[in-house]
Amino acid sequence: MEEFIQQLTNGLAVGGIYALIALGYTMVYGVLKLINFAHGDLFTYGAYLGLTLLTSLALTDRLGFTLGMVVLVLMVMGLVAVLGAILERAAYRPLRESPRLSAVVSALGASIFLQNALMLIYGARFQVYPDNILPTATLNIFGLYLPLMRVLIVLASVLMMIVLYVFIQKTRIGTAIRAAAIDQGAARLMGIDVNRVILMVFLLGPALGGIAGLMVGLYYGQVNFTMGWVYGMKAFTAAILGGIGNIPGAMVGGLLLGVIEALGAAYLSIAWKDAIAFCVLILILIIRPTGLLGERVADKI
Amino acid sequence: MLLEVKNLHVRYGNVAALHGINLHVRQGEIIAILGANGAGKTTTLHTISGLLRPAQGEICFESQPIHQLPAHRLVKMGIAQAPEGRRIFGTLTVRENLNLGAFTCDDKAQVAKTQRWIYELFPVLAQRHEQLAGTLSGGEQQMLAIGRALMAHPRILLLDEPSLGLAPLLVKAIFQTLWEINTTGVTIVLVEQNARAALKLAHRGYVMEVGRIVLEDRAEALLANPEVCNAYLGGQANRE
Numbered sequence: 001m002e003e004f005i006q007q008l009t010n011g012l013a014v015g016g017i018y019a020l021i022a023l024g025y026t027m028v029y030g031v032l033k034l035i036n037f038a039h040g041d042l043f044t045y046g047a048y049l050g051l052t053l054l055t056s057l058a059l060t061d062r063l064g065f066t067l068g069m070v071v072l073v074l075m076v077m078g079l080v081a082v083l084g085a086i087l088e089r090a091a092y093r094p095l096r097e098s099p100r101l102s103a104v105v106s107a108l109g110a111s112i113f114l115q116n117a118l119m120l121i122y123g124a125r126f127q128v129y130p131d132n133i134l135p136t137a138t139l140n141i142f143g144l145y146l147p148l149m150r151v152l153i154v155l156a157s158v159l160m161m162i163v164l165y166v167f168i169q170k171t172r173i174g175t176a177i178r179a180a181a182i183d184q185g186a187a188r189l190m191g192i193d194v195n196r197v198i199l200m201v202f203l204l205g206p207a208l209g210g211i212a213g214l215m216v217g218l219y220y221g222q223v224n225f226t227m228g229w230v231y232g233m234k235a236f237t238a239a240i241l242g243g244i245g246n247i248p249g250a251m252v253g254g255l256l257l258g259v260i261e262a263l264g265a266a267y268l269s270i271a272w273k274d275a276i277a278f279c280v281l282i283l284i285l286i287i288r289p290t291g292l293l294g295e296r297v298a299d300k301i
Numbered sequence: 302m303l304l305e306v307k308n309l310h311v312r313y314g315n316v317a318a319l320h321g322i323n324l325h326v327r328q329g330e331i332i333a334i335l336g337a338n339g340a341g342k343t344t345t346l347h348t349i350s351g352l353l354r355p356a357q358g359e360i361c362f363e364s365q366p367i368h369q370l371p372a373h374r375l376v377k378m379g380i381a382q383a384p385e386g387r388r389i390f391g392t393l394t395v396r397e398n399l400n401l402g403a404f405t406c407d408d409k410a411q412v413a414k415t416q417r418w419i420y421e422l423f424p425v426l427a428q429r430h431e432q433l434a435g436t437l438s439g440g441e442q443q444m445l446a447i448g449r450a451l452m453a454h455p456r457i458l459l460l461d462e463p464s465l466g467l468a469p470l471l472v473k474a475i476f477q478t479l480w481e482i483n484t485t486g487v488t489i490v491l492v493e494q495n496a497r498a499a500l501k502l503a504h505r506g507y508v509m510e511v512g513r514i515v516l517e518d519r520a521e522a523l524l525a526n527p528e529v530c531n532a533y534l535g536g537q538a539n540r541e
Contacts, residue, residue: 172404179390179401186388189350191376191405191453 005144007266008259013150013219015258016157020212021235022242022250023164024084024205030181030245031201034100037107038087040232041114042206046080046213047223048122051129060133073156073211080210081203087114088202093195111228118225129221153215160208161251168247173200181245230274234261237281243291252292302364303328303488304349304380304457309358311341311348318344320512321358326457331479331489333499333520335533336509342492343385345509346459349490350382351375362457377405379456383463385492387446391435395426398434398445402452411454419448422478440471447475447482457488464495476502496533500524508533 021043028036053059053075060068091110095103138145168174180187180197188194216231217223238257242249257277264276284291304326311319319341326332334342347353349360351372360368367375381402390398399419403412420427423444429437434445443463450458460479464472476498483489493499500506500520508516508529516529523529 172400175393175397175401176404178393182390182392183388185352186384186390187401188352188372189376189382189384189388190401190449191373192401193371193373 002144003266004263006146007262009146009150009154011259011262012255013153013157013258014262015238015255016154016161017212017215017219017231017254018235018238018258019161019251019254020157020208020215021231022238022254023161023247024209025236025239026242026244026247026250027177027201027205029239030247031177031184031198032092032103034092034103035107035236036087036092036205037104037232038091038110038114039205039209040228040235041111041118042080042084042087042228043209043213043216043231043235044118044223044225044228045083045114046076046210047217047227048118048127048213048225049079049210050076050214050217051127051223054133055130065135073214076210076214077207080213081207084202084206084209085199087206088199093198115225115228122225124225126222126224129217129223131221134218134221149219153219156211157215160211164204164208165247165251173197177201234277237277240281240291241284243294246291246293249291249293256292302326303330303362304490305359305361305364306345306349307359307361309345309348309360310356311344311353312356317356318512319348319355322509322512322514324507324514324517326488326490329483329486329488330505331483331491331503333496333503333506334490334492334509335496335499335506335523335529337532338494339511340509341512342509343461344512346382346384346461346490346492349459350380373405376453376455379454380459381450381453381455381457382459383443383446383450383461385461385465387442389434389437389442389445389449391433393434394431395434395437395445396430398449399426399430399452402449403454406452406454412452415452415454419451422451422481423448440467440475443467443471443475444478447478451482451487455487457490458482459490459492461492462494463491464493464498472498496529497524 021039024039025036028034050072053072059072062068063071087110091106092103095106135148137148139148139151168177176187176192177197177200179190180192180194184194234257235254238253239250241257242253257280260280261273261277265273302325306322306324308321308323309319310317310321322345334345336342344353348355351370355368359366362378362380390401399416403415406412425441426444426448434442437445447460447463463475472495479489480502491499491503500523503520506518506520506523507514
């Protein structure tokens, strides 16, 4: 039982990270019907920016652990969001009227560019988060010893998902994003500036992806310039699992995939970890291609 | 002159859809634009709304050229459209759809007032305001599309085939409501296949054929015109 709960919470932490990345995929797909293949690399930038800011600014020394972390999170979110906006401007906006495939090729190109730029700046070796800054404490919850970092990651990712959900459901701009995802032309007839909606999506998604990168750095302690590829693929799987374009779907899909993967790795074999995740992708594509939460009601003609 | 379209040419790639059309709309009028499929009626409305850019020609709204402005600016200026096929947001609630119609309005009191008025015009929308718009019937969806366009508090309302796919009784009710809307001062441009109903409602009408305006007259005159009768009214003018 102890083992099971440890694996389950680990799965939730990883799943929360997947969910945050998956939200970026699903929001961009929702509005542009484009898979932003460079999204995984923005995630990696979050991890590297977090590392650089953490070590060079010594935020936790100056501001204390809690405040330092909050400032770090906000800085990473802001910087990666700006990167996302630049990516949209440079790689996607010029191709807005072009065939879908051109934008996909552009996305792949942007991914290669971002990855190699990172390698040139930081080198190809693994980079290590400083372990003396991070808390190694464990929490005792009803006799279970859980690492503090794991609990924080689960709480932070769930908190961010709730904030995003409320933003999308309740605010004016959130409703505009949903409307543009359903029908861009009709959204424009409502007076919605669709370019601004797209920009918004390319700020929100990368901000969440950047945080996910930071979380991976904090959780595992080491980062690599290619890690965006695997995490991106997993998060993409999570987005498909929940129903691509569906925001709650990405959240559910991410958490579910993390848990499935963690339990599979624990009880079957760790070597099968990635295979299990991609088997989930294949199964969902065969059995329910719209995903778990895809398409609530059909539009009447 | 509220709206003026001068020598408007629109192309889809290499295909010309409009070959220099001219039309004008006065404040308070109801204008019907008639024509067969592919005559360019929807293209005309989309260009007025800013969804398409003219290759040549001019569109003026209150004497200001508007044909280079983005669609979202035009809504704010007072040009709203209920598009063909209704295009309501099916996975959003009726209320959310209406609120989106008022996206450009900052005056909350005004929005609430307009919403109450729309619920008076279409009481069924008030009953269903928390329901997903995609679960409404075709007629209710059309009412929602019109109500949503009215939420922008427009000076001019463009309607693209509001009778499409509706039962005759429902068409009658909707046209009655359009007349009511017009009496409050909203100018209406109506694109219709249902020529008879449209001409009975309208003050003036235009007839389009393959990207050109071939006829322009008062609505009663068009109803009595034998050519129009034969082409669009099933040739019943002589019998009536």
